[in-house]
Amino acid sequence: MSTEITVFVVDDDRAVRDSLALLVQSVGLEVETFAGAQDFLDAYRPERRGCLITDLRMPDMSGLDLQERLSADRYHIPVIVLTGFGDVPAAVRALKGGAIDFVEKPFNPQALLDLVHQAIALDGEQRERAARDSERAERMALLTRREQDxxxxxxxxxxxxxxxxxxxxxERTVELHRGRIMKKMRVRSLAELVQIVLPPSVDVV
Structure with a gap:
């Protein structure tokens, strides 16, 4: 997995793209700009860490359409939507679709940078969670049906x-199964097993 963090900017207005690129680079972050949503989709790879800033209104494919495409392809990159005055209803729709926030043009540079840092942090959290889920699935796949029971x-x-x-x-058979479960799940205590098997929001009764 790539460790480099990149802020992707999609906007059909070159002046806006250049302005955003300079802003992002001013805080030491890598940036890649695209004039259209399809250009971004053609170039993007899900293993790349970062976030996406996209304009809402663009020809050919809007920011909303881009967001829906990313969701359909199971790409979970955090999205920040730029909107013009009067586009708030559409921006709210973007939020419901999973965007982390929207910013009206002309935007406040510091407010946008704060959102970028939040989005990057969220991307890291999502990737860590996905890695844990993948590891858990791999361990659980080693269990027999009886061990799962x-x-x-x-x-x-x-x-x-x-x-x-x-x-x-x-009871002896249960003890044997428990021993194999602990070994296959690579845990040393019941508490560790519960943490791996159950999501954090689930309480054990």
Whole structure:
């Protein structure tokens, strides 16, 4: 995965592209500019870290259309939408579609830079979460169907005796399954197992 952070700018107005490029570069960030949405889609690779600033109103493909294309292709790059006066309803639609915020032209440079830094931080968080999810899926794929059944009951807080009764197996068999589960999931404690298997928002009853 690339570690370089890039701010991608899509706007059909060259003056706006150049202005945004200078602004982004002034804080030491890499920037790439595109005159149209399709040009960006042709060049973008999802492994590249960063965020996207796109104009809302553009010929051929609007910022909303671009956002929808990215979503359809499962590209989760954070999007900041630039709008002209009177485009607020469309900008609200962009927010509902997943954009992190919209900025009206003429924009406040510092406010836009603050959003860029927020978007970059969000991109990093999303990539870390995706990496954790991928690793969890790889570990869980190693489990047999019975081990998955046992693990589900273990993380639900059930004791070995109860698990044995529920699955109609011996407690010793439950213990053996738990040992294999801990090894395959590469954890040393029940707390670690719960953290891997359950999302942070899920409470164990």
């Amino acid at each position: 046992v693990m589900a009951l273990v993380v639900a807080g059930k004791a070995n005796k109860v698990i044995a009764m529920d699955l109609q197996i011996s």
